[in-house]
Amino acid sequence: MSQSTVNSIRDIEAYSEDKASPLAGVNSLQIEGVSKTFADGGRIVEALRPVDLSIAAGEFVCLLGPSGCGKSTLLNIVAGLDKPSSGKITANGKAVHGPSTDRILLFQEAALFPWLDVQRNVEFGLQQAGVPAKRRKEIAHHFIETVNLKGFERSYPHQLSGGMKQRAAIARALAIDPAILLMDEPFGALDAFTRDHLQDEVESIWAATHKTILFVTHNVREAVALGDRVIVFAPRPGRVIRDFRIDLPRSRSLEDHKLVDKAAEILDALKSEMQLQEQEQKNGSTIH
């Protein structure tokens, strides 16, 4: 992206913020009727039924649901790495037609490049953008410190633990300074302790940088602990069933009974939806 377009987006944001109350009126991300269907050996699979979502700038939104509910599909479409079958996505006032550095996707497997050390991994996006080497080094240094990986600049990914890999991947994403972070079950493969720890870190990074975060997870408590909103998906066909707003004060403790209650409420909603669906399918099969 050229510098002028970056500036113009910032101008638009600044302008809209002047008009309305800060954050409230600015839609960082508009998802309108986005769906995904594909053919799998002659069978049509509805991976995602049309979704409408409006996400404000700086909002922390968790997409929650069991596997096969289309939440990762939606994230890939928002990233521009996958094309929707229908619908349209607008990010920061611009229609999404492909990947862009204003929306960075983080993967469960961290996807660090194994042939580069941590420093050069974090510099990768800056290098693609043509940032001079000296500046690159400074920026990378700053974000490696942000994610508490100082001292591991010269380590290669195979020398890092799973949690450290995720931290490096977060630093790599932050270095590019995207408006939107898309996190696809980034802590799904980590143990509970590391996971708790990284959740706290992501929350403080979010609080410090005011980035919009879309966070995919199948862990209800994780979703409630982190999200301003929890959008619940159900599988087969993948679809959005509820949009919960989480008003609990931060930072939230996983043991807090209000959080536990909220998590239970969300889980109930998901369970009853899935039972309803099973019932319908049973009825359907007995009728026909």
Next chain:
Amino acid sequence: MAAPSISVSKQRPRTQWIGKLIRQLLFYVLLILLWQGLTALHIWKDYLFPGPLDVWTSLKGFIQDGSLLIAITVSLRRLLMGYIISLVLGLILGLLIGSNRYVEETLGSLVLGLQALPSVCWIPIALLWFGLHEQAMIFVVVMGALFSITLGVDAGIKNTPPVYIKAARNMGSRGLALSLQVILPAALPSILTGLKQGWTFAWRSLMAAELIYITVSLGGLLEGGRDLGDISQVFAIMIVLVIIGVIIDATIFAPLERTVRKRWGLSH
């Protein structure tokens, strides 16, 4: 926050390595003793089955008159030149085949066919085209190595984990930068397999070519031993060939492969 947990991989203990060396050394000493024992029994005629001492005398002669060193230099120079040419061509061809469907369907099928052709089959063509010249040797080496390297690069590109390409594209990498900075390094483990296979084929085809075209070279010395009916010479040169093969593998390919496999997370 607390200091991050460290999981820096440990070096293998040195003693393990020494143990392996001792076992191997013992094996070869026993083998030579067995060989000497068999010779002492005179089961086969001396001019068909030389003893280790005869072979050593023969080898010492070649070392002392300098002909072994010259032969090794000549052969390795041919090997190196041919290998470098096939490396460059193989990388280009592999990238083309791996990244373009139409090139794959056409040129890819041809490369696959030629890969199956024993590289010795290129010797007649080489002699007709280039005559009894260096170029003929190098041509045979190139034809031996090129297709393995090409297929290795192609396989590596096809097996690039999609997540690396996704991440790179997301970070604004495209075109040549994507190919050179992401796809090619991601393909390195597979490319290395091709490079290693390419080297063994190059080595084999060079020896085949040198047997036909007598010069001062390793193949030439081997064939010379046959002409003179000197079985000790034949044995001596064969042992030299084996040692060169082992040294090249142990000093170049094995360490490279180990480093890459470890760093790419393919082994621990």
